[in-house]
Every structure is written in C-alpha cells, then in structure tokens.
Amino acid sequence: MAKKIGVLTGGGDSSAINAAIRAIKKKCISYGYDLFGICNGWDGLIKGTGYDLIKEGATGTICVGGTYLGTSRTNPYKKENGVEAVRENIKKFKIDALITIGGDDTNGVTGKLLAQYGINGVGIPQTIDNDIACTDYSIGFDSALEVVTDAVDKLHTTASSHHRIMIVEVMGRDAGWLALYGGLAGGADVILIPEVPFDYDEIIQVIEERKQRGRDFSIIIVAEGAKPKGVGQQVTASERVDSFGHVQLGGIGDFISREIEKRTGYESRVTVLGHIQRGGRPTAFDRILATRMGSKAVDLVHEGVFGKMVCFKDNKMVAVPIEEALKQQKPVDMELYELSKLFH
Numbered sequence: 001m002a003k004k005i006g007v008l009t010g011g012g013d014s015s016a017i018n019a020a021i022r023a024i025k026k027k028c029i030s031y032g033y034d035l036f037g038i039c040n041g042w043d044g045l046i047k048g049t050g051y052d053l054i055k056e057g058a059t060g061t062i063c064v065g066g067t068y069l070g071t072s073r074t075n076p077y078k079k080e081n082g083v084e085a086v087r088e089n090i091k092k093f094k095i096d097a098l099i100t101i102g103g104d105d106t107n108g109v110t111g112k113l114l115a116q117y118g119i120n121g122v123g124i125p126q127t128i129d130n131d132i133a134c135t136d137y138s139i140g141f142d143s144a145l146e147v148v149t150d151a152v153d154k155l156h157t158t159a160s161s162h163h164r165i166m167i168v169e170v171m172g173r174d175a176g177w178l179a180l181y182g183g184l185a186g187g188a189d190v191i192l193i194p195e196v197p198f199d200y201d202e203i204i205q206v207i208e209e210r211k212q213r214g215r216d217f218s219i220i221i222v223a224e225g226a227k228p229k230g231v232g233q234q235v236t237a238s239e240r241v242d243s244f245g246h247v248q249l250g251g252i253g254d255f256i257s258r259e260i261e262k263r264t265g266y267e268s269r270v271t272v273l274g275h276i277q278r279g280g281r282p283t284a285f286d287r288i289l290a291t292r293m294g295s296k297a298v299d300l301v302h303e304g305v306f307g308k309m310v311c312f313k314d315n316k317m318v319a320v321p322i323e324e325a326l327k328q329q330k331p332v333d334m335e336l337y338e339l340s341k342l343f344h
C-alpha cells in the first residue's frame with residue numbers, strides 16, 4: 001500500500017508556502033505516495049477537513065503568495081479534546097506521516113505529538129520573522145524583506161522632499177531580522193530591534209548629526225517588538241491573545257514619532273507595513289528554498305526519519321531534531337547590527 005502523507009500550514013502566512021506544497025506534491029507523485037491536504041492548520045485536523053492533493057490543486061502556484069491550504073493559529077493542546085480529535089482524524093484519513101509548515105508554534109505541536117503519541121511528523125520552518133534557530137533562513141523571510149526594502153527606498157524620496165523624520169514599523173516579535181536586513185538594504189538611518197532596547201537620546205543624536213551634515217531628513221526602521229530602555233513591555237495593538245499565548249503587537253512607531261516630535265519639534269510621520277509584508281509574489285530565493293525544503297521533507301518521510309525539522313545550513317538541506325530546533329529563538333547577528341551603525 002502506498003504511503004499517505006498529510007500536509008498542513010499553520011501560523012502567520014508568507015509568500016512562498018505554496019512553492020513548498022507544490023514540491024511536496026511532486027515528490028509524493030515521484031514516490032507513488034498519496035498526499036492529503038489539511039485545511040487551515042491544526043484546526044483542519046481537529047475538524048477533519050481536507051482533500052486529496054494529488055487529485056486537485058497545488059499546481060501553478062509557485063509564484064502565488066499565501067497558503068493554498070489556508071492557515072490558523074489553532075493549538076490542539078489548548079482546545080477541548082483537540083489532541084484526541086487530531087489523533088482520530090489521522091487514523092480516519094489513514095495518514096502515515098505529517099509534514100507541517102510553519103513557525104515554532106506549529107512545528108512545536110508536531111514534535112509533541114510524536115513524543116507523546118508516536119505520530120510521525122516532519123517540520124518545515126516558515127516565518128517572515130526568520131527567528132527559528134536551526135536554519136539560516138525560513139520560508140517567507142526573503143520575500144518580506146523585499147517588501148520592506150522597497151518601502152524604505154520609497155520613503156527616502158518623500159522624507160527628503162518634506163524634510164521629515166520617517167518611521168517605518170515592520171514585523172518582528174522577538175527578533176529584528178526584517179528591521180535589520182531591511183534597514184541595511186534600504187539605507188535606514190536608525191535601526192531599532194527587539195534584541196537591543198533603544199535610547200531616545202541616541203536616536204535624536206543621529207538625527208541632529210545628520211542635520212549638521214546637511215541631511216535634513218531621517219528614516220527610522222523599528223521592529224514591532226522593540227522597546228525603549230527601562231520599559232518592560234512591548235507595545236500592543238490589542239489585548240487579544242492567540243492560542244499559543246501571543247498578544248497582538250503594534251504601535252511602537254507612533255510612540256517613537258510622538259516622542260521625537262515632543263523632544264525636537266521636528267515633523268515626523270509613521271508607516272506601518274503590517275500584513276503587506278506577508279503578501280505578494282515570492283522572491284526567487286524563497287521559491288527555491290521552499291522547493292528544496294518541501295522535497296527534503298518528503299525524502300525524510302521516505303527514509304522513515306521523523307521528529308525532524310528541515311533546515312537550511314551553509315546552502316545544504318539538513319534535518320535537525322524539532323525540540324533542538326525550537327529550544328531557543330534566533331536573535332539577529334550582532335556583528336551585522338554593529339555594522340549598521342556605520343551608516344547612521
């Protein structure tokens with residue numbers, strides 16, 4: 001009997017997930033496996049919603065953002081009888097192995113289900129935050145970075161025309177990869193990341209020094225999770241908490257704008273890039289990364305290697321135990337952060 005793989009996508013989406021699903025499908029066909037597409041992440045395995053992906057769908061999607069299967073931030077461990085329902089549906093659909101595409105929350109469940117119930121699973125890292133430690137890059141980061149870089153480029157001309165301070169708020173809950181890379185690539189003057197609490201005096205010093213050099217505008221890029229020195233809490237957009245315990249962040253850009261205007265009298269404006277960072281056409285890099293990761297995940301299932309995360313290390317696809325991969329988050333490279341100060 002052919003093996004049957006179930007694939008689901010969970011957590012915040014990004015641009016190259018479909019490229020991974022497409023590769024999983026192609027690889028399944030080459031091994032003669034069945035592929036069951038589970039709708040809306042773990043929610044689909046609780047409710048039992050999905051369909052035969054070999055028969056329908058996931059073709060012609062390499063250049064399409066989002067996730068063909070739908071996603072959710074559902075945690076079966078936080079739903080009444082959630083895990084029991086997942087186990088029953090895996091049996092009902094005769095799924096031999098799961099491939100889960102998502103961040104630490106989604107893949108954390110995969111690791112737990114294997115450890116507790118022997119459910120075979122392989123994880124694929126996907127998050128624009130790029131904060132999964134075992135892999136150099138997660139699917140979606142590079143495409144989001146393009147959006148951020150483009151926005152910073154565009155803000156330069158209007159900032160200089162109006163002689164303003166422009167603040168651009170980007171995603172990045174606990175790690176500032178998008179802010180750092182986007183700031184460096186776009187030539188932002190100040191980069192604020194969750195890893196390093198910031199100081200208003202230092203920001204203003206950069207703005208003033210630029211003024212003295214005749215540069216009467218500045219671009220500040222800030223990750224949503226950044227906070228000033230001495231302030232314990234991140235700025236939240238609402239009190240809502242998802243089933244993995246994450247509160248909705250947003251609004252730090254406004255705080256900074258008001259504080260800078262108050263202290264300097266300079267006019268400032270805020271742009272919040274928000275979910276635009278998660279949409280649009282995936283970059284070539286992301287498409288290839290996703291294709292390689294999807295293909296490797298099916299290879300691991302074929303070899304009977306479970307409980308692993310597919311990771312991209314030194315241009316190679318490797319398998320890392322899920323619990324090791326998720327032990328800690330990946331902060332930005334501080335050497336690169338120091339380098340960014342050269343351009344203040």
Ligand code: F6P
Nearest residue numbers: 011012127128129171172173249
């Ligand atoms: O997936 C991670 C992330 O992009 C975070 O940077 C951000 O805080 C969060 O998603 C927002 O997700 P949503 O508004 O879709 O719940």
